[in-house]
Structures are given as structure tokens and as C-alpha cells.
Amino acid sequence: AAMGVAETLLHTHDIAEGLGTTYEPDPALCEFVLTRIFPHVQPGPTPWQTLLWATGRGELPGRAPVTAWRWSNNLxxxxxxxxxxxxxxxxxxxxxxxxxxxxxxxxxxxxxxxxxxxxxxxxxxxxxxxxxxxxxxxxxxxxxxxxxxxxxxxxxxxxxxxxxxxxxxxxxxxxxxxxxxxxxxxxxxxxxxxxxxxxxxxxxxxxxxxxxxxxxxxxxxxxxxxxxxxxxxxxxxxx
CATH class of the missing domain: 3.40.630.30 (Gcn5-related N-acetyltransferase (GNAT))
Structure with a gap:
């Protein structure tokens, strides 16, 4: 479920960016994705910006740019x-x-x-x-x-x-x-x-x-x- 939500949020962002349209989803959805399949990523105060950063789509102050990323299912x-x-x-x-x-x-x-x-x-x-x-x-x-x-x-x-x-x-x-x-x-x-x-x-x-x-x-x-x-x-x- 978290993977499906991630795909929807991220690719909607990609489409909106290509059309020059602003898009920002519900922070609760972003937090759900982060806490479920990005357990190695420090959450931060802005879940959407953190998710974009964690998938190489944005920057966060104090954190190095992400050039390669993955999600993680629980062991x-x-x-x-x-x-x-x-x-x-x-x-x-x-x-x-x-x-x-x-x-x-x-x-x-x-x-x-x-x-x-x-x-x-x-x-x-x-x-x-x-x-x-x-x-x-x-x-x-x-x-x-x-x-x-x-x-x-x-x-x-x-x-x-x-x-x-x-x-x-x-x-x-x-x-x-x-x-x-x-x-x-x-x-x-x-x-x-x-x-x-x-x-x-x-x-x-x-x-x-x-x-x-x-x-x-x-x-x-x-x-x-x-x-x-x-x-x-x-x-x-x-x-």
C-alpha cells in the first residue's frame, strides 16, 4: 500500500512540475510513506519535502543531495x-x-x-x-x-x-x-x-x-x- 501511495504522490508531482503546476499532497500521506518504507530516513518537520528529498526530487537544509535512493520493506x-x-x-x-x-x-x-x-x-x-x-x-x-x-x-x-x-x-x-x-x-x-x-x-x-x-x-x-x-x-x- 505504501509503495502504491508513493508512486501516486511522486509521479503526480512529476507531471505537475512538467505542466508548471504547484502540487502538494496531504502531509499525513507523506508521513505514512516515510514511516512505512523509508525507515532509514530522518522524518523532519515537513513530510512532503522530506519525501521529495529522499527520492532525489528536492533539497533539504542541512542534508546532502540524494543521488540514489530506495525504499525498504521490513525484514x-x-x-x-x-x-x-x-x-x-x-x-x-x-x-x-x-x-x-x-x-x-x-x-x-x-x-x-x-x-x-x-x-x-x-x-x-x-x-x-x-x-x-x-x-x-x-x-x-x-x-x-x-x-x-x-x-x-x-x-x-x-x-x-x-x-x-x-x-x-x-x-x-x-x-x-x-x-x-x-x-x-x-x-x-x-x-x-x-x-x-x-x-x-x-x-x-x-x-x-x-x-x-x-x-x-x-x-x-x-x-x-x-x-x-x-x-x-x-x-x-x-x-
């Missing part, structure tokens, strides 16, 4: 029982408040950790530092298309090739191996990238179930402090 990773669906800035905005992000959740979801993580995704987008593949994924059970939790990265890999992961599940989905299955898949995907050497997770000392998930997914404890335990998985340990 999807499949496991035996789950689909990990990348959360777009549009969905993150909804999830960070009281919405469902466009997903049908198991009872009790989304949980607070998912809403906090979604808020961080949108903040990164607003700051122009969001990279979709290093954001958050909603875990959707394939048998009934129900969302049961979220998992994702805290940001892009650092200079040493380390990337941190976090996750949570709706209470009714716990104890069925979903978190382990998703963590194995997401870690394997990350370690398959040239810029990643190690996937890291920090977990509270009292969170025994999460520690078991990490152990089952192949992570090893490498450090601790009074409140947290640190686990790591390197390329040689990926499954």
Missing part, C-alpha cells in the same frame, strides 16, 4: 513455528503507546518491554540513526498468526563487532521454547553478517527463565555485576 526471518517480523517506525509509534502495531496479540500482549523497545525504535528513527535490520522484531506464531512477544537489537553493531539483543514474551507463550527458537534464528542471522562477531545479552540475576533461554540458544556467561549477568555467542557457537 522477515522465519523459523519452524515463528515469523520474526521487523517493526517499522509506523508500527513502533503505535506499539509505543497503547496500540497493537497492526498485529493480533495473544491475551496480555504486548507487554511493557515491547512498548519500551518500540519507543526506542521510533526515537532512533526521529534522530536519523535507525537501521531497520538492527531494530525490533515481533514474534508471530505461524499456526494462528498471533503475536506473542518481541525480540531485537539495542542498536547497530559497535566497532568491535558486538551487537546486543533483548526479548520478552507474553506470559501465556512462555515455557514453549518460542524465545529459544527465535533467539537462535536472530543470532544466526546477525552472525552471518560481516560486521558482527559477537551477539551479547545482559539479563537480571533473578531472571532464571531468561538465563535458561540463553543457555539453550548456545550463549555462555562471560561476566557479571551485582545486578546483571552478561552472556555472549560468537560465530563458532552459532546454530
Amino acid at each position: 522477515v526471518i522465519e523459523t519452524d513455528r515463528l515469523t520474526l517480523e521487523g517493526v517499522t517506525p509506523a508500527a513502533a509509534t503505535d506499539l509505543s503507546t497503547v496500540g497493537d502495531g497492526g498485529f493480533t496479540w495473544l491475551e496480555g500482549g504486548p507487554v511493557e518491554g515491547t512498548r519500551v523497545g518500540a519507543g526506542l525504535v521510533y526515537k532512533q528513527y526521529e534522530d536519523g540513526v535507525h537501521r531497520p535490520e538492527w531494530g525490533m522484531f515481533v514474534l508471530v506464531r505461524r499456526e494462528d498468526d498471533r503475536a506473542l512477544g518481541a525480540m531485537g537489537f539495542h542498536g547497530v553493531p559497535d566497532g568491535a563487532g558486538r551487537v546486543e539483543v533483548g526479548y520478552d514474551l507474553v506470559e501465556g507463550a512462555r515455557g514453549h521454547g518460542y524465545a529459544t527458537e527465535a533467539l537462535r534464528a536472530l543470532s544466526s542471522w546477525a552472525l552471518g553478517r560481516d560486521e558482527v562477531r559477537t551477539v551479547v545479552a545482559n539479563v537480571e540475576r533473578g531472571n532464571t527463565p531468561s538465563q535458561r533461554v540463553l543457555a539453550r540458544a548456545g550463549f555462555s556467561q562471560v561476566a557479571e555485576d551485582p545486578e546483571h549477568l552478561t552472556y555472549e555467542l560468537g560465530a563458532s557457537g552459532a546454530r
